[in-house]
Amino acid sequence: MKVIVLGGGVVGVTTAYQLQADGHDVTVIDRQPVVAGETSWGNAGMVAPGHSFVWSSPKAPMILLKSLVRKDQALRFKFSTDPRLYSWSWLFLMECNPEKAQRNTLLKHRLAAYSQSVLQNVIKTESVSYDRNDKGILYFHRSQEALDRGVAQMKLLESDGQIIKVLTREEIVALDPSLSSAQDGIVGAIHCPTDETGDPAKFTRALADIATSRGATILNSTNIEALEVSGGEISGVRTDRGTVKGDAYVLALGSYSPILARRIGINLPIYPVKGYSLTIPIEGHAQPPNVAAVDEHNLVAISRFGDRIRVTATAEFAGYDTAHKPSDFEFMKRVTQELYPDGGNYERAEMWAGLRPMTPNNLPFFGQRKYRNLYLNTGHGHIGWTMSHGSARITADLIAGRAPEIPMEGLAS
Numbered sequence: 357m358k359v360i361v362l363g364g365g366v367v368g369v370t371t372a373y374q375l376q377a378d379g380h381d382v383t384v385i386d387r388q389p390v391v392a393g394e395t396s397w398g399n400a401g402m403v404a405p406g407h408s409f410v411w412s413s414p415k416a417p418m419i420l421l422k423s424l425v426r427k428d429q430a431l432r433f434k435f436s437t438d439p440r441l442y443s444w445s446w447l448f449l450m451e452c453n454p455e456k457a458q459r460n461t462l463l464k465h466r467l468a469a470y471s472q473s474v475l476q477n478v479i480k481t482e483s484v485s486y487d488r489n490d491k492g493i494l495y496f497h498r499s500q501e502a503l504d505r506g507v508a509q510m511k512l513l514e515s516d517g518q519i520i521k522v523l524t525r526e527e528i529v530a531l532d533p534s535l536s537s538a539q540d541g542i543v544g545a546i547h548c549p550t551d552e553t554g555d556p557a558k559f560t561r562a563l564a565d566i567a568t569s570r571g572a573t574i575l576n577s578t579n580i581e582a583l584e585v586s587g588g589e590i591s592g593v594r595t596d597r598g599t600v601k602g603d604a605y606v607l608a609l610g611s612y613s614p615i616l617a618r619r620i621g622i623n624l625p626i627y628p629v630k631g632y633s634l635t636i637p638i639e640g641h642a643q644p645p646n647v648a649a650v651d652e653h654n655l656v657a658i659s660r661f662g663d664r665i666r667v668t669a670t671a672e673f674a675g676y677d678t679a680h681k682p683s684d685f686e687f688m689k690r691v692t693q694e695l696y697p698d699g700g701n702y703e704r705a706e707m708w709a710g711l712r713p714m715t716p717n718n719l720p721f722f723g724q725r726k727y728r729n730l731y732l733n734t735g736h737g738h739i740g741w742t743m744s745h746g747s748a749r750i751t752a753d754l755i756a757g758r759a760p761e762i763p764m765e766g767l768a769s
């Protein structure tokens with residue numbers, strides 16, 4: 357078949373790759389001059405099944421409420437005139453009970469773990485250089501009480517096969533000596549040795565090159581204006597450079613999927629949640645991070661991509677605004693500098709902001725919706741790089757009419 361993939365982020369490109377592996381003729385359309393030019397560019401690069409906990413937890417309503425009155429660095433919720441923020445928030449709050457949070461977390465973990473296995477198969481067969489680091493991720497805590505809570509919470513993922521190790525301060529420093537000067541502020545950590553990191557944009561661009569070398573078409577700098585409908589199916593994609601036609605279409609536009617979908621009668625509750633990142637060149641500094649880490653107290657994530665450090669933080673409801681200013685990064689920069697004082701050249705950090713395509717239950721949408729030849733693969737939220745590879749394989753299987761390799765109950769839209 358000729359399959360048109362709408363969106364060249366990590367989700368669209370991994371989908372194109374898997375569809376091509378199944379023998380389809382694939383075209384990817386993206387408005388940016390290169391793939392992975394939006395959210396898939398600046399994330400923390402964590403392939404982290406150990407980070408599968410949903411944001412829609414029983415604690416979330418109180419955290420949201422507090423953020424209205426307190427200037428919080430981690431979560432920024434502001435009132436807005438956008439009615440979609442409120443309809444999405446209502447659906448989100450409906451997911452925040454203990455049963456749903458547990459169920460959604462386990463579903464997400466199933467998808468994330470499967471996705472990591474698909475990624476590992478891809479890198480076994482293809483030569484993709486993307487600054488991979490497979491030393492696991494340290495989820496560290498700054499008080500005994502928080503560590504105990506974290507360990508108790510991790511039991512849920514452990515029951516689903518996640519390997520965890522609880523480390524003392526000394527064991528953390530033995531694993532990553534770069535944390536030695538900051539160790540007094542750390543009580544202990546949960547180390548997920550099978551979690552990993554890598555630069556998602558490098559990966560996506562390398563995979564796109566592989567797909568194009570095998571005949572796939574990537575239409576960059578092409579803005580999708582509308583999906584054309586005829587006789588109960590999608591008949592083409594109208595772009596600013598003409599109409600593109602195929603036999604099947606995959607919607608993978610991240611936070612922008614609902615905008616196009618809405619115009620053809622499909623309601624997708626995906627809301628953009630803004631996050632910020634810094635990319636810090638190491639430039640000969642002696643003690644950059646060796647193992648990726650999440651400071652669970654400050655909610656700052658830190659990864660090492662070869663000669664750079666990527667730091668991310670903050671969940672902000674700001675609509676589709678990706679603007680940023682230096683003060684947005686002060687807190688995360690300070691936290692990172694305290695942890696790794698000789699980690700990199702903090703003065704030359706590159707600033708970036710992007711939008712997580714969040715669904716109320718933190719699970720992406722899959723499969724056919726309303727039109728026979730339209731497939732969804734969108735809404736991957738805060739761990740979309742982690743879930744992309746498996747989501748791509750699932751989408752290719754659904755298009756082929758095959759059962760995906762993992763049970764889809766609870767995952768199918």
Ligand SMILES: Cc1cc2nc3c(=O)[nH]c(=O)nc-3n(C[C@H](O)[C@H](O)[C@H](O)COP(=O)(O)OP(=O)(O)OC[C@H]3O[C@@H](n4cnc5c(N)ncnc54)[C@H](O)[C@@H]3O)c2cc1C
Nearest residue numbers: 365366367387396399400401402580610631739740741742
């Ligand atoms: C600060 C931050 C940190 C994160 N950290 C992690 C992490 O450590 N691990 C992890 O797994 N995930 C992480 N994520 C989440 C992850 O980045 C996303 O889930 C993932 O990138 C979503 O990929 P996507 O392909 O769906 O969306 P995108 O990357 O946004 O791709 C959608 C594409 O559609 C294109 N597009 C949109 N509208 C149009 C149009 N009208 N016409 C043409 N093209 C269009 C865009 O140009 C874009 O390239 C993080 C996100 C943020 C913001």
